[in-house]
Amino acid sequence: MKKLLGLTAVALAMVLVTGVPHAAEKMKVGFIYVGPIGDHGWSYQHDQGRLAIEKELGDQVETVFVEKVSEGPDAERVIERLARQGAGLIFTTSFGFMNPTLKVAKRFPKVKFEHATGFKRAPNVATYNARFYEGRYIIGQAAAKISKSGVAGYIASFPIPEVVMGINAFILGAQTVNPGFKLKVIWVNSWFDPGKEADAAKVLIGQGVDVITQHTDSTAPLQIASEKGVHAFGQATDMIKFAPKAQVTSIVNNWAPYYVARTKAVLDGIWKSEDTWGGLSAGTVQMAPYTNVAADIAKAAKETEAKIRSGALHPFTGPLQKQDGTEFLAAGKVIDDGTLAGMNFYVKGVDGKLPQ
Amino acid sequence: MGAFEAVILTIITASTPLLLAAIGELVTERAGVLNLGVEGMMIMGAVCGFAAAYTTGSPIFGVGAGLLGGVGMSLLFAFLTQTLMTSQVATGLALTLLGLGLSGLIGEAFTGLPGVKLGPIDIPFLIDLPFVGSILFGQDILVYFSFALVAIVTYMLFRTRTGLIINAVGGNHHSAHALGYDVVKVRYACIAFGGACSGLAGAYLSLVYTPQWIENMSSGRGWIALALVAFSSWLPRRVLVGAYLFGTVWIMGLYVQALGVAIPAQLLSSLPYLVTITALIMMSGDKTLTKVNTPACIGQPFAPER
DSSP: OHHHHHHHHHHHHHIIIIIHHHHHSOEEEEEEOSSOGGGSSHHHHHHHHHHHHHHHHTTTEEEEEEOSOOTTHHHHHHHHHHHHTTEEEEEEOSGGGHHHHHHHHHHOTTSEEEEETOOOOBTTEEEEEEOHHHHHHHHHHHHHHHOSSSEEEEEEOOOSHHHHHHHHHHHHHHHTTOTTOEEEEEEOSOSOOHHHHHHHHHHHHHTTOOEEEEESSOSHHHHHHHHHTOEEEEEESOOGGGOTTTEEEEEEEOOHHHHHHHHHHHHHTOOOOOEEEEOTTTTSEEEOOOOSSOHHHHHHHHHHHHHHHHTSOOSSBSSEEBTTSOEEEOTTOBOOHHHHHTOOSOBTTOOSOOOO | OOHHHHHHHHHHHHHHHHHHHHHHHHHHHHTTOOOTTHHHHHHHHHHHHHHHHHHHSOHHHHHHHHHHHHHHHHHHHHIIIIISOOOHHHHHHHHHHHHHHHHHHHHGGGTTOBOOOOOOOOOTTGGGSTTHHHHHHSOOHHHHHHHHHHHHHHHHHHHSHHHHHHHHHHHOHHHHHHTTOOHHHHHHHHHHHHHHHHHHHHHHIIIIISOBOOTTTTTTHHHHHHHHHHHTTTOHHHHHHHHHHHHHHHHHHHHHHHHTOOSOHHHHHHHHHHHHHHHHHHHTTOHHHHHHHSOTTTTOOOOOOO
16 A cells, blocks of 8 residues: 555656646747738648647647738747747748748757748758649649630739749640640739739630639639639639639648648657658648539549659659740659759740749 | 620729729818828728628628728727827828728638629610620629719819818818818818728728628728829819729730730839829829819818917
8 A cells, every 4th residue: 555655656746747847838839921811822721730730739739820920020020039939840931931030040049940932941940842833733734624715814923933833834734635725824913912813814814715723812813713604723722612613623732741740740859951842642732622524524633633643743744845945854854843943934835925 | 795895894893992992082181181091991891891791691781881881990080180189190000000900800700701792783775785885884883883973072072162161171271260160070071981982992892893801802902092192183083084094004914914915014013003103193284283272281180279
């Protein structure tokens, strides 16, 4: 009996020394978003990733987030505040947070940082992105099959490599179906301006386009497509509610698996600074259910999806030519990530001039 | 529908919110009050309009709620600047920030929901006329109202006693006060009118332009409306020209891009601002006309001297 009591006391003491303080001081994971979490697009999807951490590791970590942080000096202040509040891991989820993240990371060497879509790393700053172009290749293929006019409309935000590679992947996918497929691109110079995106969609449809895709964040183009009776593809999140009769599929950003894995890595002490670029195979890029199209088109899309996932197909496989006809990738070669990440030219088949 | 009509219809949609908000602000400024909170009132109109239309299923109800949302914000501004005598510039800026934040809070429950669209009033038979049919007779009520508003405000400002009083209050509030007019009361009314118009412009965004609620969906249109008023020398007809010129260049920029014409997209994006400002400056070449129409007391607080 005495022995049992003693054991219990020891056990209790151990709990007091290790367990309880551990439970009380959960690791903090911080997030900063460029938009409101209610944007139903980019920032919304990052926040879904944060919620996944809460759900899976809620007993070991707590999460905090700051939304609507503008890119620039303001971001540095916010990131620093999160670090000062004792966050062990901080996700900065927009390209423009790159330099502020690195600056703060220098001052807080013990805190781990994860910067989305950037290219600068440090011992405590990792970068991550998703291979959205894989999805764009699939929708390009589907668009070419759906379109009767042979022309698709593309509402683009800014001429940065991320967007340019999306346009290229789309046309390359379309060319596998119809080598003469045409693309009309409108740059709206904004990530998020529902009115202007809607205007662009109307103008494109007015010029005879019967499939629309976008690399901007609002659901407005889909609504217009729905109203005018043409097909369209969603962006970042499943937008089917806004266009039940028009959305074919949507390229969904799913950060949850990555966020959970990286948080676990910090908890287990095995976190390293690296660059992660997950696509369909990692589950970071997902395709929303194929709707509003004939069964054979949906089937073909699913097949392409499976091929990309297994690694049998890479959207950028040579021979590939630039817009002016010069070859940049020899036959049979697959593009390297460096060229892809810095892509600043159109491939052959895109009309119009890329704004520089 | 032909390509030509499609473009005109798109231009009308792009110009209407600017016209509505600018006409309202014009009346406010005519009474000598500078309300920089147009963006804030507009976004509140958008969220109230969407919320009411979504809840009741009636877009007309939404239009009413949008109007009231704008009026509510403007009365707050009026109370602060006219009764508590705060700075109009600072209060107006604060009103914009408040509107953007508050609308996000109210709108949280309505994010990601498809909205109810305020449909056009299709006038039977006339709508089938070639070319002009759908342009002249297939618009929604707010488009017709925006044109009526230009006419009504023009008539009111230059042909009625009410207009004279508003201009007097904006031109020299001490004289107006000495003549026995209640400056503060007139200003309250004009601020509320401006709020109502901004609210309608917001409702137009969330019920017609893009029938959904998204945070920050006004994307700076309130500021454009504000600039239109100043550059149009406070003349309603010029506000009409300015709003439509802006809308036209804006849409044509997109149109030209889609055609694949090699003009840098960044230049096309800035053209509406450049063209509209240049045109309105050239129109205000008549110095006397500009001088006569500029409210001399704009932005100044009024405290009646005993």
